[in-house]
Amino acid sequence: MDLNYIRNFCIIAHIDHGKTTLSDRLLHMTGAISDREMQEQLLDSMDLERERGITIKSHPVTMMYTAANGEKYELNLIDTPGHVDFSYEVSRSLHACEGALLVIDAAQGVEAQTVANMHLALRQNLEIIPVINKIDLPHANLERTLMQLEEILAIPAETAILTSAKEGTGIKDILEAVVHRVPPPKLTGAPSFQALGYDSFYDTYKGVVNLVRVFNGELKTGQQAKFIHSNKTYEIKEVGGFNPKPVQRPALYPGETGYIIANIKSPLDIKMGDTITDPKNPSPSLPGFQETRPMVFSGIYPINTADYERLKINLAKLQLNDPAFVFQSESSVALGFGFRCGFLGLLHLEIVQERLRREYDMDIIATYPSVVYEVLTTDGEVREIDNPTFMPEPNYIEEIREPVVKAFVICPNDDIGDLMNLIMEKRGTIIHTETLDTQRIMLTCRIPLSEILIDFHDRIKSITHGYGSMDYQQDGYENSDMVKLDMLVNGEPVDAFSCIVHKEKAPARGRALAAKLKEVIPQQQFMVAIQAAVGQKVIARETVRAFRKDVTAKCYGGDITRKRKLLEKQKEGKKRMKAVGSIEIPQSAFVEVLKA
Numbered sequence: 001m002d003l004n005y006i007r008n009f010c011i012i013a014h015i016d017h018g019k020t021t022l023s024d025r026l027l028h029m030t031g032a033i034s035d036r037e038m039q040e041q042l043l044d045s046m047d048l049e050r051e052r053g054i055t056i057k058s059h060p061v062t063m064m065y066t067a068a069n070g071e072k073y074e075l076n077l078i079d080t081p082g083h084v085d086f087s088y089e090v091s092r093s094l095h096a097c098e099g100a101l102l103v104i105d106a107a108q109g110v111e112a113q114t115v116a117n118m119h120l121a122l123r124q125n126l127e128i129i130p131v132i133n134k135i136d137l138p139h140a141n142l143e144r145t146l147m148q149l150e151e152i153l154a155i156p157a158e159t160a161i162l163t164s165a166k167e168g169t170g171i172k173d174i175l176e177a178v179v180h181r182v183p184p185p186k187l188t189g190a191p192s193f194q195a196l197g198y199d200s201f202y203d204t205y206k207g208v209v210n211l212v213r214v215f216n217g218e219l220k221t222g223q224q225a226k227f228i229h230s231n232k233t234y235e236i237k238e239v240g241g242f243n244p245k246p247v248q249r250p251a252l253y254p255g256e257t258g259y260i261i262a263n264i265k266s267p268l269d270i271k272m273g274d275t276i277t278d279p280k281n282p283s284p285s286l287p288g289f290q291e292t293r294p295m296v297f298s299g300i301y302p303i304n305t306a307d308y309e310r311l312k313i314n315l316a317k318l319q320l321n322d323p324a325f326v327f328q329s330e331s332s333v334a335l336g337f338g339f340r341c342g343f344l345g346l347l348h349l350e351i352v353q354e355r356l357r358r359e360y361d362m363d364i365i366a367t368y369p370s371v372v373y374e375v376l377t378t379d380g381e382v383r384e385i386d387n388p389t390f391m392p393e394p395n396y397i398e399e400i401r402e403p404v405v406k407a408f409v410i411c412p413n414d415d416i417g418d419l420m421n422l423i424m425e426k427r428g429t430i431i432h433t434e435t436l437d438t439q440r441i442m443l444t445c446r447i448p449l450s451e452i453l454i455d456f457h458d459r460i461k462s463i464t465h466g467y468g469s470m471d472y473q474q475d476g477y478e479n480s481d482m483v484k485l486d487m488l489v490n491g492e493p494v495d496a497f498s499c500i501v502h503k504e505k506a507p508a509r510g511r512a513l514a515a516k517l518k519e520v521i522p523q524q525q526f527m528v529a530i531q532a533a534v535g536q537k538v539i540a541r542e543t544v545r546a547f548r549k550d551v552t553a554k555c556y557g558g559d560i561t562r563k564r565k566l567l568e569k570q571k572e573g574k575k576r577m578k579a580v581g582s583i584e585i586p587q588s589a590f591v592e593v594l595k596a
Contacts, residue, residue: 005074005184007076007182009075009182010097011078012117017103019080022103029171063243073179075175078198090120094120094126098183101178104130104133105145106141106142109145110410113469127183129177130160131174132160133163152436185215185254192277193278194284194286195219197272197274206237208261212252212259213257220239224278227274228282228285229275235263240258241259296342296349296369296449298349298367299338300341301365304363314356315327324344325348325352326341330387342386349369367496376397377397388485388499403474404478405473407446409445411460412467428448430444448502484535487510503534518542523547527545
């Protein structure tokens with residue numbers, strides 16, 4: 001098709017502002033899907049996405065639309081995730097487009113990730129079309145949302161399109177705006193074909209399926225294609241597009257999006273954001289590629305050790321669908337063989353674990369999440385530590401630097417005091433506050449990444465009654481007073497429960513872990529001490545009481561010394577038992593503690 005009649009655009013928004021519902025309406029309006037096929041969250045193919053109402057993967061689709069001027073246009077849409085953990089997924093999709101629909105909920109207004117995603121789009125010089133969605137809601141505040149659009153995002157209010165994706169209002173206006181406001185694709189002038197592989201997924205029968213946007217030349221079956229960053233060459237076996245199901249085509253032409261299938265067997269052979277070109281006459285690399293750096297690490301182990309190989313294969317398949325996820329083998333004395341996995345954030349970690357359980361039917365156990373610390377040793381070496389097991393002894397450590405993020409929290413004016421207390425409790429410092437409108441304020445703060453891992457987002461939501469939102473970006477490392485907290489059971493350290501915490505928070509965390517372990521470790525014939533220790537210093541202790549046999553039951557009279565003699569004999573036996581006895585912590589105990 002002529003380049004002038006092609007439009008590539010994506011939908012960006014804060015989580016839960018109605019991106020997926022809007023994409024469903026666009027598909028229905030352009031006839032890409034019939035009334036019979038129509039269902040809610042059509043592009044969210046995973047059960048997990050439907051259940052949680054979030055988009056985890058980008059979904060491309062091609063629509064044919066006859067505009068008001070009578071011309072027929074090919075519209076290529078990419079529905080992107082909204083959560084901050086998947087921002088690399090969003091940035092790759094933006095590189096494949098010329099325009100973006102910026103969706104804002106009329107009831108919620110501009111949120112933290114609306115701002116972050118808009119800046120990502122501006123960096124790619126995309127044409128931004130603001131869409132005010134959910135105008136049918138009784139508590140929608142159009143006036144306030146349009147004012148925020150001008151004041152916070154500096155977009156003229158008159159350019160916004162008012163819609164209700166649920167009711168189908170304003171969908172025609174969006175399609176007309178895409179046709180008239182999004183520029184057509186331009187050729188890059190490269191010497192040979194040039195395409196951006198912005199995403200991929202694994203098909204059991206066909207192997208790796210690459211989602212591509214063609215910038216120059218054309219992709220056909222039988223061509224040799226070189227992946228520049230992976231430095232590998234493959235023969236293209238099939239090309240096609242999505243509308244919204246995969247449809248085979250003879251070729252993909254400049255400006256079009258679709259998929260290619262080459263004989264790529266292994267998930268590890270390609271990189272996301274890679275440039276695909278002719279091996280004989282290669283074109284230069286396209287922007288949009290970056291090596292992803294995981295921010296959060298956790299150990300994933302099979303509950304049944306015989307499943308180790310199966311877990312390894314399934315993690316490799318997941319890694320293909322999700323290039324930001326990394327893993328490597330590790331072993332633990334307590335949990336056996338498993339994998340150290342890296343994630344972009346806590347939601348990402350949760351999604352990967354859930355997908356392993358559902359899609360691959362794996363019984364897994366995950367260790368406490370940690371971040372990457374920089375440890376400067378006394379001999380001047382800087383080590384990156386993501387696993388507490390590899391932490392050097394305290395006398396060899398000069399300083400420990402922890403990763404810090406710059407967080408942007410948007411909240412109602414009434415909740416600013418409680419939120420400031422939460423940020424200080426999490427060892428954060430507030431850089432500045434900015435009034436957005438009469439009702440909301442934005443706090444910019446620096447906060448250690450380890451502190452926002454577990455419950456920070458949930459606490460913001462509960463303090464602000466669901467009206468608060470947060471976005472964050474990496475902001476380097478800073479020196480901090482961190483210590484390694486070990487859990488000792490009967491004097492033996494259990495590596496699965498070790499973690500790196502701030503010195504001030506170590507006693508509270510130690511007490512909580514010891515109390516939980518006391519509940520789940522079964523009673524023995526002797527008393528079991530559960531201790532939390534930092535180095536050689538014990539900071540918390542709980543005791544699992546021993547089973548006690550009533551050895552004095554057969555004494556039915558006589559001198560008290562007879563009873564004492566039997567009790568002393570029992571005491572000696574218990575002492576000897578404790579000296580030679582070892583504690584077998586059951587797998588269920590690990591599961592219980594690590595869940596908590």
